[in-house]
Amino acid sequence: MDLRSLDLNLLVSLDALLTELNVTRAAQRLHISQPALSAQLSRLRSLFGDPLLMPAEKGRGMVATQRALALQAPLHVLLHEMETLLRTRPGFDPANDTRNFNIAASDNATIVAGVPLAEMLKREAGPGVRLAFRTVDQNRIADQMESGDIDVLFGARHAIPPSMKTVRLLHERFIMAQRKGHPRGTAALDMDSYCALEHMLVSTSGGSFHGFIDEHLDRLGRQRRVAISVQQFILVAEILQATDYVSTLPGRLVTRHADKLDGFELPFEVSGYTLFMAWHPRLHADPGHVWLRELVLRSLEAR
Numbered sequence: 001m002d003l004r005s006l007d008l009n010l011l012v013s014l015d016a017l018l019t020e021l022n023v024t025r026a027a028q029r030l031h032i033s034q035p036a037l038s039a040q041l042s043r044l045r046s047l048f049g050d051p052l053l054m055p056a057e058k059g060r061g062m063v064a065t066q067r068a069l070a071l072q073a074p075l076h077v078l079l080h081e082m083e084t085l086l087r088t089r090p091g092f093d094p095a096n097d098t099r100n101f102n103i104a105a106s107d108n109a110t111i112v113a114g115v116p117l118a119e120m121l122k123r124e125a126g127p128g129v130r131l132a133f134r135t136v137d138q139n140r141i142a143d144q145m146e147s148g149d150i151d152v153l154f155g156a157r158h159a160i161p162p163s164m165k166t167v168r169l170l171h172e173r174f175i176m177a178q179r180k181g182h183p184r185g186t187a188a189l190d191m192d193s194y195c196a197l198e199h200m201l202v203s204t205s206g207g208s209f210h211g212f213i214d215e216h217l218d219r220l221g222r223q224r225r226v227a228i229s230v231q232q233f234i235l236v237a238e239i240l241q242a243t244d245y246v247s248t249l250p251g252r253l254v255t256r257h258a259d260k261l262d263g264f265e266l267p268f269e270v271s272g273y274t275l276f277m278a279w280h281p282r283l284h285a286d287p288g289h290v291w292l293r294e295l296v297l298r299s300l301e302a303r
Contacts, residue, residue, distance in 0.1 A: 008082075010047065013040045015079055017053055018072045022061045092287035098128035099288050104136045104144070105154035106204060108233040109275060112252050113154050113169055116299035124295065145280045151289065152296070153278040164278040167293070169300055170252075173272040174213070175263045177236075177254045178246045182262070189267045191222060200228040200239060200247040207231075213248050216270050237261060 013030060017037070020026040027037040045052055048071075053062040064072070092099075105114060110133050121131060136153065137144070142161035144150040153160060160166060176189060184197065201211050209226045217223055228245060230236065236247050237257045250272075254263040277296055283289040 006047075007043075010040055010044055011075060011079060013037060014044050014052070014071070015075055017041060017044075017062070018064055018068055018075070021053070021056075021064065090287050092291050094125040094129050094291055096126055096128065097288070100130045100132060101151045101288075101292050102132045102134060102149065103152045103154065104134050104141060104150045106136060106233070108202075108250060108253055109154040111233070111256065112172070112250070113275065113277075113296065113300060116303055117296050120295055120299040120302070145278075148280075148283075151279065151283065152292065154275060155278065156273050157276060160276060160278040163281070165281055165284055166276045166278045167297070169275045169277050169296070171272060171274045172250045172252060174248050174266060174270060175251050175254055176246055176248050176266060177240060177257075177261045177263050179241050179244070180260060180262060182246075183244060184246075186262060186264075189264050191220075191267045194267050195222055195224045197224070197246045198227040198244070199224050200230065200236060200245045201226045202233050202236060202247070202249070203229045203231060205231075213270065216268070220268065 013026070016026040016029050017023070020029060023037055023041065024034055027034045030037065041053065048067060050067040051065055052068040053064055056063050103110075103114065114131075114133050118131065121129065134150070136155060136159065138159060141150065141153060141159075142163075145153065145161065145164060153164070154169065157166075176194065178184060184193070187193075195217070201209060201213075203209075203211065207229060209229050211226075214224065214226065228239065230239070233249070233253060236249060236253075237260060239245065240247060241260050248266065251263065254261055277293065279289065279293065
């Protein structure tokens with residue numbers, strides 16, 4: 001028997017026929033016409049190679065064959081299990097379930113959104129729930145999210161594949177950071193003093209000495225000197241503490257190092273960026289994924 005060609009409605013009809021032993025009553029129970037049920041009984045006989053139900057010798061109704069009697073109990077159990085399967089909604093219990101979540105994010109996004117998430121995870125999930133933070137491979141991220149290799153992406157709008165679902169996490173502004181005791185002092189910045197300083201740039205693609213701040217300055221007819229380029233935000237605080245370089249950074253990152261760095265408003269208007277959380281649409285209703293996304297949002301709201 002090829003199960004791919006099996007009409008499951010036939011099994012429901014067989015269960016009703018074996019329960020009622022009467023085509024008319026079984027048809028009423030199934031809310032179909034008697035001729036339609038008689039046609040289904042004919043298909044069932046052909047399917048099982050057995051009459052299944054025979055006319056009773058006395059009175060109205062039917063008598064089940066031995067094959068039909070043997071089918072009745074397991075068929076009833078099977079249909080009940082199928083009904084339970086269809087009605088049961090999947091759930092996720094973070095205290096007892098086991099699941100690994102893979103999150104793609106820059107080191108700055110990991111610090112800003114990942115650290116609060118890790119702190120809340122420790123309080124609200126059991127040992128079976130684990131997080132893996134991974135760097136963003138922009139050339140592969142769409143395929144990784146499609147395949148399920150990456151569950152969630154933390155990133156700016158331009159870095160998110162267009163087919164993904166998104167929610168806003170936070171908006172970030174930029175400020176200039178320098179070490180405590182910097183020889184410049186702590187006076188407010190003007191354009192001349194800002195451009196005269198030696199700057200460190202975070203180039204997430206690696207190796208660039210010209211970033212979006214430099215593009216903005218170009219439009220203003222000004223220029224700064226970028227002396228050092230690093231690929232990771234996490235390196236900036238260490239280098240700033242040991243040198244007289246300055247760096248224009250996300251405000252939250254500077255705040256995390258407020259004991260070591262001083263932050264200053266920029267002497268020009270520049271737009272910040274919005275950090276989003278993105279996920280593939282096929283995971284939108286997954287209970288575990290819903291729980292993770294809610295945990296991310298609650299962890300940031302608590303800050």
